[in-house]
Amino acid sequence: MSRTHTTSERSTDGPTPQPKFQAFEGPLLDNPYPFFADWVEHSPVFFASEINYWVISRYTDCRRALKDYEVFSASNALDPVFPPCPAAAKALTEGGFRSIPTMTNVDPPAHTRTRRIAHQAFTPRRVREMESVVRSIVQDFLGSRISGGSSDFVADVAWALPAHIIFSILGLSPDEVASIKAGSSTRLAFMFGKADEAEQVETAKGMAEFWAYCENLANDRRVSPRDDFTSDLVHSLDAEGKPLTQQEVSAILFGLLLAGHETTTSLLTNGLRRLLENRESWEALCVDPSLIPGAIEEILRFDSSVVHWRRRTTQDVELSGVTIPADANVLIAIGAANHDPAKFPNPATFDIRRQNASEHLSFGHGPHICLGASLARLEARVVLEELTAAAPGLEIVADQEFEFPAIIGFRGPRHLEVLWD
Numbered sequence: 001m002s003r004t005h006t007t008s009e010r011s012t013d014g015p016t017p018q019p020k021f022q023a024f025e026g027p028l029l030d031n032p033y034p035f036f037a038d039w040v041e042h043s044p045v046f047f048a049s050e051i052n053y054w055v056i057s058r059y060t061d062c063r064r065a066l067k068d069y070e071v072f073s074a075s076n077a078l079d080p081v082f083p084p085c086p087a088a089a090k091a092l093t094e095g096g097f098r099s100i101p102t103m104t105n106v107d108p109p110a111h112t113r114t115r116r117i118a119h120q121a122f123t124p125r126r127v128r129e130m131e132s133v134v135r136s137i138v139q140d141f142l143g144s145r146i147s148g149g150s151s152d153f154v155a156d157v158a159w160a161l162p163a164h165i166i167f168s169i170l171g172l173s174p175d176e177v178a179s180i181k182a183g184s185s186t187r188l189a190f191m192f193g194k195a196d197e198a199e200q201v202e203t204a205k206g207m208a209e210f211w212a213y214c215e216n217l218a219n220d221r222r223v224s225p226r227d228d229f230t231s232d233l234v235h236s237l238d239a240e241g242k243p244l245t246q247q248e249v250s251a252i253l254f255g256l257l258l259a260g261h262e263t264t265t266s267l268l269t270n271g272l273r274r275l276l277e278n279r280e281s282w283e284a285l286c287v288d289p290s291l292i293p294g295a296i297e298e299i300l301r302f303d304s305s306v307v308h309w310r311r312r313t314t315q316d317v318e319l320s321g322v323t324i325p326a327d328a329n330v331l332i333a334i335g336a337a338n339h340d341p342a343k344f345p346n347p348a349t350f351d352i353r354r355q356n357a358s359e360h361l362s363f364g365h366g367p368h369i370c371l372g373a374s375l376a377r378l379e380a381r382v383v384l385e386e387l388t389a390a391a392p393g394l395e396i397v398a399d400q401e402f403e404f405p406a407i408i409g410f411r412g413p414r415h416l417e418v419l420w421d
Helices: 033-042 059-067 086-094 110-122 124-129 131-145 153-158 161-170 174-192 197-223 229-235 246-259 262-277 279-287 289-302 373-390
Strands: 045-048 053-056 150-152 309-313 317-319 322-324 329-332 417-419
Touching (some): 059 317, 086 197, 110 124, 110 229, 131 161, 153 161, 161 174, 161 246, 161 373, 174 246, 197 229, 246 262, 262 289, 279 289, 279 373, 289 373
Parallel strands (some): 053 329
Antiparallel strands (some): 317 322
16 A cells, blocks of 8 residues: 655654554553644654554544545444454354444445434434433432442443443343443454454354344334334334335444443543542532533543544545545544644643533544434433532542553543542
């Protein structure tokens, strides 16, 4: 693959060596933000041979890549970073896995058709109507799962809470949360990680089983509709008066049951961590809950649940003075874009009163902007309202070490130890 590298307009010391992209271990996994700052300043576009992707990091470039689907196709958004081994591919085929592009990894106009139907469950009006249900679930979690003087916030609240909420929307039993959450982490590793062959085969078998679960769910609601989103998805009609196929419904359910809760788990965990690390911010929310919506936008900007996303070029394109060839994989460093000082002054400062925080790219941009963004914001707001009211003395355990899944894309600590008053 040929490439062109020129000095960016912000660099003054001439071309710099291409950065190392070691996202699956070490400092870049533990704390990517110093690396992001360096990319934005010195290497806004570079080729990461470790993953065979071009990495872009500046806000204007990332925003364009997310919006301009004619040049930056979403076709590779859910592809495994590394092609699965033959044994894993065989396990998928033999297991009956037959997912097709529907929303996240397909471009308009096909994307427009399926998204129009799926969006019906997440309109602002319907999300507002969910608030009482969300608050009831949150209050139950905080009341029944937090006891004693300390807690792992992830294990006790953030890991399962968003899944319970999305399950209530889809019409699924809360009893299935544990198995689906456990399966989600392995599926994310398959698509966004660097698993060995044995792990790939095991995950592929699990993905095939979960695909069968989604197909059975779609078939059940086709025959016996209920008052839930899954039934709406099966029976709603597109602009031409046609329903989605069962395969399309199954693929949408597969995606929602994979990412419809994992990103919110990370949002809640990243958010509480950053607020408690910046004590004055937490105390400000306790005194004035009206600051919570703005604080959520700053959390999303400062420590996004999604730090990278993916596209594929359809033609040669120049970004920040660098030419990326056609048919190239592009890694959009959303976490870096959210810390671009040209867009967000003093980006390393956590400021819950930042005026333009909501212009972050954490939910994407353009036609593929996150379908569940309004629901995620609602969940985060309700959790913070309930937590600040019930436990204003909440503290983070000092000097704890944070561990992150070895994947690109989603980012949130596996554990968050806190002390309860």
